[in-house]
Amino acid sequence: MNHFKSIIALTSMLTVSAAGASADTMHIFWKDLRPATQAVAEDVGLPMIAAKLPDHGQTLSLILQDKSIQLAGYALPVDRNGDLVYQFLLVPWTGACSHMPTPPPNQIVLVTPAHPYKMSQTYQPVAVTGTLDPDMEKSQLFILDGVSVIQSGYTVRKAEVVGVDTVPDTVTLPVNSPWSFLNKKKK
Numbered sequence: 001m002n003h004f005k006s007i008i009a010l011t012s013m014l015t016v017s018a019a020g021a022s023a024d025t026m027h028i029f030w031k032d033l034r035p036a037t038q039a040v041a042e043d044v045g046l047p048m049i050a051a052k053l054p055d056h057g058q059t060l061s062l063i064l065q066d067k068s069i070q071l072a073g074y075a076l077p078v079d080r081n082g083d084l085v086y087q088f089l090l091v092p093w094t095g096a097c098s099h100m101p102t103p104p105p106n107q108i109v110l111v112t113p114a115h116p117y118k119m120s121q122t123y124q125p126v127a128v129t130g131t132l133d134p135d136m137e138k139s140q141l142f143i144l145d146g147v148s149v150i151q152s153g154y155t156v157r158k159a160e161v162v163g164v165d166t167v168p169d170t171v172t173l174p175v176n177s178p179w180s181f182l183n184k185k186k187k
Helices: 002-023 034-045 047-051
Strands: 068-081 084-093 109-113 122-145 146-163
Touching: 068 109, 084 122, 084 146, 109 122
Parallel strands: 068 122, 109 146
Antiparallel strands: 068 084, 084 109, 122 146
């Protein structure tokens, strides 16, 4: 009987620990990845404006370093085999990096999932949970018109990735954009 009580007590402790870990996860938005000096980009609602600032959006926010975060965005595969993605860039709008402006480095997160993520489409909306690391990285993308090297300002390794219906703080592209159809919801 004591053995049974010990198992129940251990199970209860593990459940409480797991709940505590998820309570420590901060749900952040794209604006949180920009330092306060880039508030002008927030004022106009376009994170791509940060690329025009003197530091070209390479100034990173260190406030979230080593914190457990959750961020929603659009996945752009870097390393994939069929529909399994081993590494991707998380970007704030659909079409980023391919025929649309590339976001500044402090608006791109290089994500390595804990397990390969099955992705049905490019720019699939996802939420990423893991430890945020400010770290300038260069990734090589193979896109429609050739190879492109993209610099990201943050990494999340061993990330948990889940599909989402919407990205709360997504940037809506102009109507005349060739990629505007990517922002339309499926019926």
